[in-house]
Amino acid sequence: MDWGAIDRYAKSLIKEAGHRIRVSFAGKIQIETKADANDLVTDIDRDIEQFFISRIRRDFPGHRILGEEGFGDDVRSGEGVVWILDPIDGTMNFIHQQRNFAISLGIYADGIGMLGYIYDVMADDFYHAYRGEGAYRNDERLPMLAPVPVEKAIIGVNASWVTPNRYIEHEAIGQLVSDCRGTRSYGSAAIELAHVAAGRLDAYLSMRLAPWDVAGGSVIISEVGAVASNLRGEELDMISKDTFIAARPGLHQTVLDQYIRLKRT
Amino acid sequence: MDWGAIDRYAKSLIKEAGHRIRVSFAGKIQIETKADANDLVTDIDRDIEQFFISRIRRDFPGHRILGEEGFGDDVRSGEGVVWILDPIDGTMNFIHQQRNFAISLGIYADGIGMLGYIYDVMADDFYHAYRGEGAYRNDERLPMLAPVPVEKAIIGVNASWVTPNRYIEHEAIGQLVSDCRGTRSYGSAAIELAHVAAGRLDAYLSMRLAPWDVAGGSVIISEVGAVASNLRGEELDMISKDTFIAARPGLHQTVLDQYIRLKRT
Structure with missing residues (x-):
């Protein structure tokens, strides 16, 4: 398994999804009512889910996708490669604040977390980690954490x-x-x-x-x-x-x- | 009283203070220990307080400043023009996160709030209001709020x-x-x-x-x-x-x- 290639692919995919979300918001800056806002964000949420699923299925047909009910595959064991994805984590913030939500993705092989990503879309803060290779925020390595009482x-x-x-x-x-x-x-x-x-x-x-x-x-x-x-x-x-x-x-x-x-x- | 001039002055002062904070952080990106971090932020906090006090006293000698104990004037009544200032609101975030803190300033005349400012320094989000003239985020007018249950x-x-x-x-x-x-x-x-x-x-x-x-x-x-x-x-x-x-x-x-x-x- 070429994890370096999967890592580059996943980063690119997540950044494109984030871009799509920001463009969707920017195209609708005049949200007149709360009801309109709800419809808008529900549409965006669905679009982004479909975007991830269609790309992953096309480019990694042997992998499985685990996401919210009714989205992705029916994953009951951790065997093989599983993309565990929340296209928009923090739905309430997404609806009410249009910020403070994130794209969250972990890619697991036989139950072991190999790659991890969190993208705070509106703050443009990108966190990633590759098992055994350290964790990064916007490509700067994060230091090891010391204990605190x-x-x-x-x-x-x-x-x-x-x-x-x-x-x-x-x-x-x-x-x-x-x-x-x-x-x-x-x-x-x-x-x-x-x-x-x-x-x-x-x-x-x-x-x-x-x-x-x-x-x-x-x-x-x-x-x-x-x-x-x-x-x-x-x-x-x-x-x-x-x-x-x-x-x-x-x-x-x-x-x-x-x-x-x-x-x- | 030329509130328009005071408003322009206050905005400029707050933005300069925010810039000073960001430069201070950038100059010390290698904070080795928590103890060092505490010292650094305490120094920045004190510098920013002094910056505000010296400028306001120099340029508005007839105005008073209300801030934390031991900082600013002893203000026991709202008479005259009072600058009510927190140079760094959210001290714990400032220390632990180096983000999610704000410069907060209200300028009051005989107890009436005339001008208000909140500057989320690290997010570069600037909120301001001029009594009767509306509230703004990054110079975009904020809409009136509707009731919610x-x-x-x-x-x-x-x-x-x-x-x-x-x-x-x-x-x-x-x-x-x-x-x-x-x-x-x-x-x-x-x-x-x-x-x-x-x-x-x-x-x-x-x-x-x-x-x-x-x-x-x-x-x-x-x-x-x-x-x-x-x-x-x-x-x-x-x-x-x-x-x-x-x-x-x-x-x-x-x-x-x-x-x-x-x-x-």
């Missing part, structure tokens, strides 16, 4: 996980929110993982994410020494939805040990 | 206000978090107010903010029809620290009526 950590966690929910004991997460230096929430798992990779967030956690939300980011963060798992501390299978945490080394285990109490196992 | 609103609220705290009954805020469409937290009041002005957040609330955090943003959001007050619904005095909410028309009152239960009055 909880009390110096900035953690990506949405306020909704601090309210009563069926996944996790919210009081324990409230204690984490109190103990850490601060929390942020950006509304896109891919962008939060990019922030972890770049050292801007020290951890990110969520109670329910799909493989396509985190496949690209997981490859990227592991190249800078961060650790990703589900909230039971198990490796992600990249097939089913699951809980999620990514964090600097050390902090990952501390959060799991001291602050995570799952309601269902 | 809670269930369609994206609300800027930090997870820490959903944990037990001494200002507000956190269960009620938790209910707001559950009832709205989604929440975000960016770690800079100025940037969150810029998002409210641009329609990207429908409301933003915090339990404790200083006048310099919100003076610029309050002028800007009122020009697009949003409403700012403390959490008792009272007008902000721009002298003392207080609770804070800014929201689209209608949503402001709904949140106050249905979700805010203050512990101290």
Whole structure:
């Protein structure tokens, strides 16, 4: 498998998709009503999905595509080469803000993440990683992450996980929110993982994410020494939805040990 | 008073300050350790404060400056012209992320907000407003905001206000978090107010903010029809620290009526 060639292809594909999104927005700068805005972004979302699927199927007919329900292939095992794709991660931001969304792609071989990409389209921030070759932001290599204690950590966690929910004991997460230096929430798992990779967030956690939300980011963060798992501390299978945490080394285990109490196992 | 001239001066001053910050970062791209990074940003912060103070005092000797403790004048009344300034709003982002911070400035005459500025330095997003003349992002006029119901609103609220705290009954805020469409937290009041002005957040609330955090943003959001007050619904005095909410028309009152239960009055 010529991973260098696949890497060059994937970068080019993602950048073209980002360009198409920006052109679509620019062509419709006069969005009169919220209803119009919703239609516009739904159209763009569908176009970009189709763009990715048609290109990947044409140029890599032996590969499979894992994406949101009804899009891509029915992938129930990690065998072979699988492109795990979210054409627009952060849909709510895409609709309401027309920014702070990202294209997220991980390319996995027999379940192993080989290539990872996160493209924050409107900020034009491109993150990529090639297994064992390091992670990059706009072609500058990202440094390895050092450990930080909880009390110096900035953690990506949405306020909704601090309210009563069926996944996790919210009081324990409230204690984490109190103990850490601060929390942020950006509304896109891919962008939060990019922030972890770049050292801007020290951890990110969520109670329910799909493989396509985190496949690209997981490859990227592991190249800078961060650790990703589900909230039971198990490796992600990249097939089913699951809980999620990514964090600097050390902090990952501390959060799991001291602050995570799952309601269902 | 020639407000047009003051407006041109303030814009130029803020842009020069932003340029100085970016140059300082660029000159130190090799930050080896976190401790070095802290020193660097503390130095930049102090330099930028001094830059603003020396220029405003030199060119507007009759005006007063209200900023963080120990910086600017001792302003106990809103009389005359007061420059209410936060040279770097979002200090934690400034230190940890070297982005997502803003220069915030409001210029008030006898307590009335005449001019407002928010400059997201690293994104190069400049918001300004001139009382009665509308609000602008990068010189494009921002449209007036229409009402939205809670269930369609994206609300800027930090997870820490959903944990037990001494200002507000956190269960009620938790209910707001559950009832709205989604929440975000960016770690800079100025940037969150810029998002409210641009329609990207429908409301933003915090339990404790200083006048310099919100003076610029309050002028800007009122020009697009949003409403700012403390959490008792009272007008902000721009002298003392207080609770804070800014929201689209209608949503402001709904949140106050249905979700805010203050512990101290």
